[in-house]
Amino acid sequence: MAWDEKTLSADLKTALRGLYVLYGEEGYLVARYMEQIAKKAVCDDLGGFNLQRFDGETADAAQIEEAIDALPLMAERKCVVVRDLDITAGDRAERLLPLLEDMPETTVVVLYYMQLQPQMKNAKWKRLLEAATKNGAAVCFAKKTPAELSRTLCSGATRRGCKLTPQNAALLVQQCGEDMLLLTNELDKLAALADGGEITAEMIRAAATKNLEARVFDLSKALLRHRRDEAFSILDTLLQQREEPVGILAVLTNSYVDMYRMKVAQIAKKSASEVAAAFPTYKGKEFRLRYAAQDAAGLSVVQLRRALAVLAGADTALKSSGTQARFVLETTLTKLL
The missing domain is CATH 1.20.272.10 (Zinc Finger, Delta Prime; domain 3)
Known part of the structure; x- marks a missing residue:
């Protein structure tokens, strides 16, 4: 069973697992948690030698297999991040699934999906998600409702040292739309404008981008x-x-x-x-x-x-x-x- 954002966030406070498969409609959260996991995995890697990134559209299975199998360089672990890996293409299933099902203890793998999405009825995709469940986590970031976005904006405003009421958060969502990246950028702008005070409806109408x-x-x-x-x-x-x-x-x-x-x-x-x-x-x-x-x-x-x-x-x-x-x-x- 796939985790949600809340489960992943709580788990990352105390644990780091071997394999993460991140997918879903909220691409902003998929990318954010990918970076968070990678940073946690190689936090002591000052030179950046133990973090390898691949584009799943262009990298071949042998490159990814070699990266996962390789030992970290003067560190406890390494991290391999792959974007939009189609496990059904070419020889990827044959070469990578056995490795992902029996992960090296020194490697953290993050497969994250921005354009491509796992096909739940396909046997190879199911096997990948089962491997993630066994050795880490498969996490689905479902699209947030306007009410959830409003709550996220309110807590985000607090972290930025200013105040945003639920009513004005809802107004911001109505005016800017439901794209989390855009909303986060708009919140940064409005928080700077509020300068420690309250983000008002007037500020939102005057300064926030309209979709x-x-x-x-x-x-x-x-x-x-x-x-x-x-x-x-x-x-x-x-x-x-x-x-x-x-x-x-x-x-x-x-x-x-x-x-x-x-x-x-x-x-x-x-x-x-x-x-x-x-x-x-x-x-x-x-x-x-x-x-x-x-x-x-x-x-x-x-x-x-x-x-x-x-x-x-x-x-x-x-x-x-x-x-x-x-x-x-x-x-x-x-x-x-």
């Missing part, structure tokens, strides 16, 4: 308030930043779908929680529905259906050859205003 979803949310707000100049200015900025027109339209369509669903739900006397339960896409993102309910208050079901028809037509036009994307998007905004 596509947040910027298109601003666009939909401008459309609903009939602010033509603001809407076209946001669209122009998005296109200048080379956001994909299909992506812009998709996020804009999602905001109108959210409003339509909440409008119909209100008529049926259903809550945002009930709507979220009916559509898995809202798991951990109920805030979208709460905002949508507010935005839909001044619109009728008929108006929202017309808007969705306009957006569907724009999607067809964008995907048709020879159509100018800017023209389609600008025409769509005009129809929605």
Whole structure:
């Protein structure tokens, strides 16, 4: 059974194992723990001789086998780190699996996966994960929910000597998205700005990077308030930043779908929680529905259906050859205003 981040973090405080297989959707955590394990394994290796890194796409099995088998240089142990090793390719299973199942006591191996992911139903992958369970740990870093990210940001702010409330942490996630690397960079920036004080909502809105979803949310707000100049200015900025027109339209369509669903739900006397339960896409993102309910208050079901028809037509036009994307998007905004 695969460990989670909490189990690995607790285990690393007291132990160091022979084989780690790190994978999952949270690539930031996969890379962070890979570095943490490598540092712990060769902490006394001042010259860096006992840490060997390989790219699993280009390294052959013989190179990796030799590195694992070799003794450390004037140290208790060595560490071999391999990124995205496909155990099913070539002769890798035949050469490496027996070695990983019977690990040398002087070597720590970290196999970490950023692009490639283990195939649980494949016999060779299963054998690799079983070897990790026997000699160390297979660790799956599942994607964090917005609530988990908010808690991580709050504790991260405390470590940086400043304060971040759960409400403002949630705002940061909404504005920047759920990429942990980006959120960590934004937290570093905001902590420096707060200078030991509190990271406020005003700081977040003014200084934190907005992801596509947040910027298109601003666009939909401008459309609903009939602010033509603001809407076209946001669209122009998005296109200048080379956001994909299909992506812009998709996020804009999602905001109108959210409003339509909440409008119909209100008529049926259903809550945002009930709507979220009916559509898995809202798991951990109920805030979208709460905002949508507010935005839909001044619109009728008929108006929202017309808007969705306009957006569907724009999607067809964008995907048709020879159509100018800017023209389609600008025409769509005009129809929605």
